[in-house]
Amino acid sequence: MPSHSVSPIAVAVFGASGYAGAELIRLIADHPNFLLRHVSAGRMAGQRLGAVLPAIGKQYADLMLVDGEAAVAEGVQLAFTALPHATAANVVAGLVRQGIRVVDLSADFRHPNLENYQAAYGLVHSQPELLQSAVYGLSEWQREAIAETNLVANPGCYPTSVLLPLLPLLRADAIDVDRIIVDAKSGTSGAGRAPKQSTLFCEVNESLSAYGLPRHRHQWEMEEWAHNLGGGRTIAIPFTPHLVPMTRGMLSTMYLHGEAPQAWHGIIAQQYDNAPFVRVLDEGDLPSTASVSGSNRCDIGIVVRDAHNAVVVSCIDNLIKGAAGQAVQNANIMLGLNEQAGLSAMGVWP
Numbered sequence: 001m002p003s004h005s006v007s008p009i010a011v012a013v014f015g016a017s018g019y020a021g022a023e024l025i026r027l028i029a030d031h032p033n034f035l036l037r038h039v040s041a042g043r044m045a046g047q048r049l050g051a052v053l054p055a056i057g058k059q060y061a062d063l064m065l066v067d068g069e070a071a072v073a074e075g076v077q078l079a080f081t082a083l084p085h086a087t088a089a090n091v092v093a094g095l096v097r098q099g100i101r102v103v104d105l106s107a108d109f110r111h112p113n114l115e116n117y118q119a120a121y122g123l124v125h126s127q128p129e130l131l132q133s134a135v136y137g138l139s140e141w142q143r144e145a146i147a148e149t150n151l152v153a154n155p156g157c158y159p160t161s162v163l164l165p166l167l168p169l170l171r172a173d174a175i176d177v178d179r180i181i182v183d184a185k186s187g188t189s190g191a192g193r194a195p196k197q198s199t200l201f202c203e204v205n206e207s208l209s210a211y212g213l214p215r216h217r218h219q220w221e222m223e224e225w226a227h228n229l230g231g232g233r234t235i236a237i238p239f240t241p242h243l244v245p246m247t248r249g250m251l252s253t254m255y256l257h258g259e260a261p262q263a264w265h266g267i268i269a270q271q272y273d274n275a276p277f278v279r280v281l282d283e284g285d286l287p288s289t290a291s292v293s294g295s296n297r298c299d300i301g302i303v304v305r306d307a308h309n310a311v312v313v314s315c316i317d318n319l320i321k322g323a324a325g326q327a328v329q330n331a332n333i334m335l336g337l338n339e340q341a342g343l344s345a346m347g348v349w350p
């Protein structure tokens with residue numbers, strides 16, 4: 001679709017009553033080219049959007065949430081699927097069959113290597129034939145492929161925060177790939193809105209905890225795409241995620257070893273010189289989750305420790321660059337729109 005097109009693009013959001021879905025609706029409402037036409041939910045189907053999303057303004061409050069499996073509204077050209085993995089796969093397949101372009105936020109189409117999907121999620125994939133046509137939507141690295149596809153697999157939040165700083169260093173062969181350690185932290189919205197004991201207020205408040213060990217499912221995704229986009233080597237990315245008592249935000253600290261860490265700031269900064277949503281801080285400065293909250297930005301800081309070691313820290317808003325924001329960025333690229341359309345908001349601070 002040419003960028004000068006003026007007619008609005010009718011959009012559907014599947015999983016509109018969840019956290020990623022809510023963020024999609026906020027971004028779509030401000031998007032100059034999108035018109036929200038269809039919203040779906042599971043348990044909350046049958047209710048008004050305004051009744052289940054407390055922050056929504058008047059614009060779309062009266063749209064009715066239809067059952068997730070129901071036929072999509074007529075005229076829809078683009079769908080975002082923000083559903084649990086496994087549920088998403090069948091919905092996505094139905095949409096693709098109808099000729100609707102899809103950005104899927106679940107993990108179902110992120111692994112061209114089916115064995116990795118099965119190992120990470122313990123599932124047999126219900127739509128394996130679609131895997132080869134899906135494009136992994138790490139926007140800054142996959143623009144050309146995204147522009148050519150009908151199905152984008154939006155990356156996971158942890159993989160986005162880790163791959164953005166790591167890939168330039170892998171491509172430059174600058175780091176020792178056997179000595180990467182990643183220590184990452186996420187706010188509780190990363191676990192979704194569906195109630196579960198581990199994210200109850202009393203379980204997370206005043207507490208910090210590691211989880212997902214010995215191998216969180218996002219480790220498969222990071223390693224598969226570090227291999228695919230980082231130069232083709234087999235790379236181990238041991239990674240420990242932590243749950244932090246805050247609503248949103250993700251911080252990944254990477255301990256890296258190599259010959260000339262003084263050069264790494266320049267390598268990463270040069271890679272993202274023209275990338276509107278990746279900001280490399282001045283050497284020695286460190287990012288914080290508060291400064292990217294509400295924006296589609298990834299902020300990266302690099303501190304050299306000694307002649308062979310540096311610490312690289314990246315921050316994203318898990319619901320925006322880690323989910324809905326990157327999904328809109330990918331839809332913009334797929335449809336030939338301005339990549340920044342609907343995403344120009346700065347962070348919310350303080």
Ligand SMILES: NC(=O)c1ccc[n+]([C@@H]2O[C@H](COP(=O)([O-])OP(=O)(O)OC[C@H]3O[C@@H](n4cnc5c(N)ncnc54)[C@H](OP(=O)(O)O)[C@@H]3O)[C@@H](O)[C@H]2O)c1
Pocket residue numbers: 014015016017018019020021040041042043044045067068069081082083084085087105106107155156157189190191192193194318319322323
């Ligand atoms: N949260 C994040 O930071 C984040 C980041 C990156 C990717 N993601 C991915 O995005 C997807 C959504 O995550 P989320 O955090 O938004 O989860 P969530 O808050 O739990 O929302 C899930 C949504 O899916 C709907 N749903 C659940 N089961 C369904 C079914 N069987 N049929 C139809 N609809 C169903 C839910 O509707 P009801 O509530 O009405 O049942 C809800 O709207 C997941 O695949 C997740 O891995 C999330």
